[in-house]
Amino acid sequence: MQFKNHYVKRKIPEINPDVDLKVKILGFVVDKKDDTILLDDGSGKVKVFVDVPEMMEKININQLIRVFGSTLPTDNGFEIKVDVIQDLSNLNIDLYKKVEELYNKMGV
DSSP states (O other): OOOTTOOEEOOGGGOOTTTOSEEEEEEEEEEEETTEEEEEOSSOEEEEEOOOHHHHHTOOTTOEEEEEEEEEEETTEEEEEEEEEEEOTTSOHHHHHHHHHHHHHHTO
8 A cells, every 4th residue: 555645766757647646756957947957867857846945056967866756747747846855966876776676676
């Protein structure tokens, strides 16, 4: 059973805004304008709305972040309204991908 307040880990193309109300996505910031960032997780891109100016000030292009947010259905798919942004600039992304691959192989 999935809890209403639980953020599900998803790749951008896997997100179904009708089912995945809250998601967490790891990716690189590829664009930043006003209160919006464009996040690329390597499998797709999504527009993310950041309505807290203090959060926006700390975000840079090419920065690795994890976004926790709510899906917003649109005519062309969906967008994300951010709840929390986690800075992962110091994460070893290659090691992370290897561990993630092992977890997927093991079905964890």
